Amino acid sequence: MxxxxxxxxxxxxxxxxxxxxxxxxxxxxxxxxxxxxxxxxxxxxxxxxxxxxxxxxxxxxxxxxxxxxxxxxxxxxxxxxxxxxxxxxxxxxxxxxxxxxxxxxxxxxxxxxxxxxxxxxxxxxxxxxxxxxxxxxxxxxxxxxxxxxxxxxxxxxxxxxxxxxxxxxxxxxxxxxxxESPNKIISTEKQTGKILLGEAEIVVSAGRGMKSPDNWGSIEELAQILGAATACSRPVSDEGWRPHGEHVGQTGKVINPNIYFAFGISGAIQHVAGISGSKVIVAVNKDHEAPIFNVADYGIVGDVNQVLPKMIEAARKIKTE
Amino acid sequence: MKILVCISNVPDTTTKIVIGADDKNINTAGIQWIINPWDELALTRALELKDAGKISEVVVANVGTAITEATLRKSLATGADRAIRVNTEPADAWTVASNLSEVVKNEPFDIILCGIESSDHNGSSVGGLLAGMLDLNFISSVSGLDIENEKLTVQREIDGEKEILETQGPVLLVIQKGIAIVPRIPSMRGIMQARTKPLQIVEATSSESMTETVQVTLPPEKGKCKMIDAENAGEVIRLLREEAKVL
Amino acid sequence: MNFEFTEEQLMIRQAARDYAQRELIIDVLERDEKMIYPARHIKNLAELGFLGMLVDSRYDGGGMDTISYVLAMEEISKVDASVSVIMSVNNSLVCYGIQEYGTEEQKEKYLKPLARGEKIGAFLLSEPEAGSDATSQKTTAEDKGDYYLLNGTKNWITNGNTAGTYLVVAQTHPELRHRGINVFIVDRHSPGISVGPHEDKMGMRSSDTHSVMFNDVKVPKENRIGEDGFGFKFAMKTLEGGRIGIAAQALGIAAGAYERAVQYAKERKAFGTEIANHQAIAFKLADMAVKIENARNLCLKAAWLKDNHKPFGVASAMAKLYAADIAMEVTTEAVQIHGGYGYVKEYHVERLMREAKLTQIYEGTSEIQKIVISRDVLK
CATH class of the missing domain: 3.40.50.620 (HUPs)
Known part of the structure; x- marks a missing residue:
């Protein structure tokens, strides 16, 4: 064959x-x-x-x-x-x-x-x-x-x-x-250099726990240091905080990265459906009862905006070693 | 212009999956059935275009048994003009697509919309198969659709790239999120009107399938979550490298 | 007997559920805290046809049965009773009253915009000194030949400020006592009407409840509903149907709290296992489930009687009494299951508990329902 x-x-x-x-x-x-x-x-x-x-x-x-x-x-x-x-x-x-x-x-x-x-x-x-x-x-x-x-x-x-x-x-x-094609391309907007969510080995994802779209800077920073793609939960893309293409979950993308970081994502069953193929899940949430901890391998209970700088610092250190 | 929206009937996305007694299906007892979320967004966009006077008729079609009629009736209540159900229990995407292709051969449509996948089998195949069987122009990953003077403007989004295309019917569009923001909720008036809208039942022309489900199982359970103190959050990076060996 | 819902009834329940879970949930906490009227939601629900769902389609209503109405009220109330009370007053008091007893002209002019939800209705019965005892109306409607002159004050009026159309109960012939009472359709913006401040309530805080004062308000003769002196009977008949709406609301509040409690119990851990695995919690949930099922059956029975044109006054009183009482019990237990989290606003159950309390009070207190029921028992 x-x-x-x-x-x-x-x-x-x-x-x-x-x-x-x-x-x-x-x-x-x-x-x-x-x-x-x-x-x-x-x-x-x-x-x-x-x-x-x-x-x-x-x-x-x-x-x-x-x-x-x-x-x-x-x-x-x-x-x-x-x-x-x-x-x-x-x-x-x-x-x-x-x-x-x-x-x-x-x-x-x-x-x-x-x-x-x-x-x-x-x-x-x-x-x-x-x-x-x-x-x-x-x-x-x-x-x-x-x-x-x-x-x-x-x-x-x-x-x-x-x-x-x-x-x-x-x-x-x-x-x-x-x-020959009946379709005529009018315009293309390319985003080069960005790591594609579907094939990324590391994904840094965040949800409503970020409080505001203005706080995504540190998500992108961590992703950049780790060579990761960014993603988000459904409420966040529904609110227009992030593009739909970043939505991970049952009705969004289903991904299988080696590491999935979930910042301020509670872990609704539909979200978990999209990430269950991840090898390692790291969850950060202020609510220690959040269901995301049931599927996570490493968990931190705390405010995402306080935890993120510490992780960014550690990631930067490990990458320059 | 006429639009056909292909509708899949799926368990509610919050359903807890229990394996059925035959080990080949899930246990459907007590399941709440819904319109496949992508199909529902496609239908919503079709109805928006109809409201804007750009589409003359919106037809929904499904390949399934009588159990799917509630879903079709809801599509009618939401605003579709009529529904077609091809009566068979489909074995795989091939069965679905080949029966849908008969529907389209009997009645041509300018635009056919298929959700990019169904939330149950996640096959992502029906749209492409249908286009292939009909040898139809098809555009995938469509996140936007507008019509002006019989001309279609189609937006695609793939891996962060956005592409705008112009085309004309007949065309099959495979729909992803973004095509409509929130699915439409049927109104009382719509529900009342759905009583008299046609729901046509046609017998299946093919039961041929290319694949067969041999066994369905649940995935293995995850181990316990290791908790790290928030003050020491950087530690997790070290654990990813040294313990989990994934970094 | 048939306990199956029709496809259409299920569709309506799903539509209400979708709207509640997708839209109402977003800002319900903020609206409750700041007493913000749910204007956007009322507009959306009007477009979906929920505000006139019981009205005949001839008058621009949804033409749905009372069973569907109970299902929709339950789903909306699971999330937000402030919204469902607006829906209930408009549907089962104001629209129902005009459709059942109004003239063709009144229906054309007033019922249609109410059924479309373009105007919201309010039902003005309660007074500072006449809450449950509706016979002692102090508001007067003096017969001036070709018009009536309204004077007096109404209290605790749901939709008091936002309503466009009032149904006002007032005394025309004090000597005839309750047989002298009339009911009038009154334009909210008639000269002489003033509205008091938004009541700062314990629960259902985003529905606007006001006092309404009438000072020499002229009401055209043709705006009286029914024969002279029909008002008391009108109020009693209308309230019979209204009770089904409030019973379904109480049911929804209970069911909403219960669903949250079940989910919480499955997630929250104590002593090494989910608290649902502790019998103390599991049995509470079982008791709650039985109460809710009972209340639901009473509501649906009353709705079925109404849909089949059988007497439903006692059945609706039983439904309202029971559903309101168990709403209080179930929401209290839901808070208990949530522990400390239950006492903070973010978890919704304390709000549902505050909302439950009102269902024992308005549209006939629990005590009034017992009068209705006991009179029937002892007749």
Missing amino acids: NILIYTETREGSFKKQGFELISYAKALSGMTGGEVISLAIGEIFDEELKKAADYGASRIIALEADQLPDNRNLSKLLIQWIKQANAQVILFADNNTGKAIAPFVAAGLKAGIATGITGLPEKTDPFIVTRKIYSGKALAKIQVKSHYKILLLAANTFGIKNDPVVPVIERHNIEAEYF
């Missing part, structure tokens, strides 16, 4: 989760046999392209383009290459792009799709994977019955593992027809 990974690119490089996907595919190929093929679409530097081999991709394909085709064309392009590469398992990152493209691809291939998976299949014949449902409040074992199998791996759940191979690297052009 050949495995094809759609590795997203960003400014000439792989997006970080690409290497985790390749590591996963390499491990999976140990169960299924077959080739590990990575496919990138867009701009990507040669040096960067080679890195895919460090994690086990033996065939590395780059389809060159200044900009990405629209969702439908991108999906069709992928379908074409999946068939060309004779791949049977297709891997995507479980992020907005993966969730957008993978189902369209699935429709074209008549493939079963399993999103939000966090580990290797239990077995491959029948093909059974475990995924989170109810935002992590339960786990479901899913049998993918179709010939083609599409998997979306949640970030930071498998890890990046070095397993170098000697690759074949190929570059191809994309036919012009793939760039």
Whole structure:
């Protein structure tokens, strides 16, 4: 069973989760046999392209383009290459792009799709994977019955593992027809240099306990020192204190960072649903009865605005050591 | 212009999950069913556009058994013009999408809205599958929609990037938060009007599925929380590095 | 017997719950503390149709049944009884009274804007010396041929200042005692009406309660409801229905406190375990649950009787008496379960306890309800 990974690119490089996907595919190929093929679409530097081999991709394909085709064309392009590469398992990152493209691809291939998976299949014949449902409040074992199998791996759940191979690297052009689209981009607002919440290893999150949007400076400071993404609870995004994209929880983003800091977040069941995949949760809340402490690994009872400067100081110290 | 909003019927987000006797589903006894939160926001935006005279008809559709009718009726009470229920217990997103695609093949819509995921299975697949089955233009992660002279202005938000697109129907939009601020609450008048609005039941054309749930379990419980004195808050950073080894 | 709610009744309950839990909760503490009238919420609830939900749709009402009304009142009251009392007075006293006994012209002119919630109604019965004893009205309505002249003072009037339309009970023929009483629809802004200061109440502090003074206020003849001397009967009939609203309010206050107590008991730990695991607390919660269930059943029974056009006066008195009394008991226990936290405002239960007290007093004190019930028992 050949495995094809759609590795997203960003400014000439792989997006970080690409290497985790390749590591996963390499491990999976140990169960299924077959080739590990990575496919990138867009701009990507040669040096960067080679890195895919460090994690086990033996065939590395780059389809060159200044900009990405629209969702439908991108999906069709992928379908074409999946068939060309004779791949049977297709891997995507479980992020907005993966969730957008993978189902369209699935429709074209008549493939079963399993999103939000966090580990290797239990077995491959029948093909059974475990995924989170109810935002992590339960786990479901899913049998993918179709010939083609599409998997979306949640970030930071498998890890990046070095397993170098000697690759074949190929570059191809994309036919012009793939760039025809009924959609016209009017404007884009890019935020570069920011760590993306969906793939961040550390997330510094805050809630209503911050009292005012003016107090977010120290949240951003701590995040910056730790190389973390910032996030927030639902009331905070509903109030317009923070953008909706930062909302973590059942109806917001579901994340799996290594460390999740919850400042002034009480820990309502819907919020916890979005963070239960975190490896370590640190909670700071003035109410020692706050339910967040039931799911936290480390807890501090106190005023967030007094605790934060102490943590910032400690973080700065540890980073300069 | 006609909008179709695909509606999923899900347990209330505060539901405590209990595994059902068959180990393949959750126990639905006593569960309060609601409209999937993303679908509800999509519907709210569709109704806002209708109120503004930019949409002529808002139709809601669901693939499910009779239990989902309360949810459809609520959509009608909130302001949707009519509802379609495809009568089957869907096995997976494929079943849902293939039945919805039949609905759309029978009756074309200018705009189809699907929530980015449902809060129960978190599959995030129906919108893309439906677009794929219909070979329809689709835009994902949509957080804003407006219409002017048959022209759609669509805002997308992905990982902090904001993109404004112009397009026209037919198009399928996968909706995320931000499309509407708060879901609309049905009014007494709306509830009364819903009595006479059409809720059409059509039989499923397909029961084919690509995946099957083998077993549902609860995640392992978390260990105890280690408390650190607020005066000594910096200590937690050291523990993250030396004890938890995650920093 | 059928204990199932209809899909529509459940939808109304959910709509009320959504509004209460999403919107009312945001500023309820501040409004209570500073006695701020919930203007924004009343406007929103009017748009949703809650303020005239019982009124026939012919008169721009919601056309809903009394069961739905009980469900909605309970949900709103779980969070904010100041808002639900405004809803109750408008629906079950003012709108009900005009719809049931008013002329077609009165309904056209006064009921419609009340049902749409564009105007709020107030029911002016209580006087400084006539609270529970409504027969001894001191406010007079002198028959001047083509108009009545109103003089006197009304006390503890819910919506006293914000109302646009008053229903005023006044004595026209003192010699006929209660048979001489009339009720009038009076425009709040008629010359000669003055409103006293906002009463600084123990609970339901954000509803505006005022004294209203009438000094030679001219009321057109056609604004009298019913025959000459119908006023007392009007008041008694209207209050029968009003009691269902207040009973449901008391039920909601109790249920709101109970839900908070259950959640707190599951989260708060003492002696190494959640306090819900201590029998002292668990049994309290069981007792509260039974009381609330009883009160709910009494409310729904009275509502069912009313919806089916059967006599409901005694049933509504029982519902109001019981629900008000258990609201006091349940909220007190909810504070007890919360311990010290229960005594501070942030946890809501002390406010609910203050609100509960009023349900034993207004729209017929608990003692008055016992008179109604015992008279029926002994008849």
